[in-house]
Amino acid sequence: MIKRIAVVYGVLFFNLISYAGEELLANGGFEQFLAPEEWTFITDGEDWNGQLFVSTTSHIEIDAESPAAGKSCLKVWSIGPAALAGRMLPYHGGKLVMTGKICSNDLLPGPRFPEGGGIQLVGFDADGKVVEHHDVKLISGTHEWQNFSAEVKFGGEVKFVQVWIRLFQHARGAFMVDELSLTEVI
Numbered sequence: 001m002i003k004r005i006a007v008v009y010g011v012l013f014f015n016l017i018s019y020a021g022e023e024l025l026a027n028g029g030f031e032q033f034l035a036p037e038e039w040t041f042i043t044d045g046e047d048w049n050g051q052l053f054v055s056t057t058s059h060i061e062i063d064a065e066s067p068a069a070g071k072s073c074l075k076v077w078s079i080g081p082a083a084l085a086g087r088m089l090p091y092h093g094g095k096l097v098m099t100g101k102i103c104s105n106d107l108l109p110g111p112r113f114p115e116g117g118g119i120q121l122v123g124f125d126a127d128g129k130v131v132e133h134h135d136v137k138l139i140s141g142t143h144e145w146q147n148f149s150a151e152v153k154f155g156g157e158v159k160f161v162q163v164w165i166r167l168f169q170h171a172r173g174a175f176m177v178d179e180l181s182l183t184e185v186i
């Protein structure tokens with residue numbers, strides 16, 4: 001009997017070690033203001049498709065009107081483009097697991113991209129150049145709060161990763177994000 005209990009505990013312990021990665025995002029519940037060391041507005045340049053990151057008509061802000069959890073969430077709205085980046089995180093070659101909640105309100109895509117906005121994981125090489133990206137969750141139209149989850153594994157060239165939250169170029173409307181979490185399972 002004692003031996004059997006030990007085996008069961010061994011399995012549980014192994015599962016905890018395998019799946020409980022450290023939380024990599026700060027303020028993923030958007031309960032505090034957007035501290036520049038945690039979330040940074042991308043203020044110039046363009047992405048791999050030639051899409052701009054910022055316009056004078058877009059807004060990304062903490063919003064207390066209808067969060068999914070807690071007292072506030074992140075709201076991205078008006079006319080894109082707009083982009084917010086999380087901290088640059090070292091990548092160790094493991095499986096990145098992202099979960100979160102997202103909703104949208106009359107979000108119309110622009111002419112150059114089929115979706116209005118969403119969340120991307122972006123991989124950088126050792127020199128800080130973007131070499132790979134994954135669309136974790138994209139959204140258009142009007143949706144109530146919904147959970148999403150995704151698993152992403154980058155190629156060997158990728159040494160750093162960032163979360164990007166974007167309203168794409170010429171998209172108009174709003175989407176909200178809350179309870180964002182990112183872990184790496186190695």
Ligand SMILES: [Ca+2]
Pocket residue numbers: 029030031067068069070071072073178179
């Ligand atoms: Ca929240």
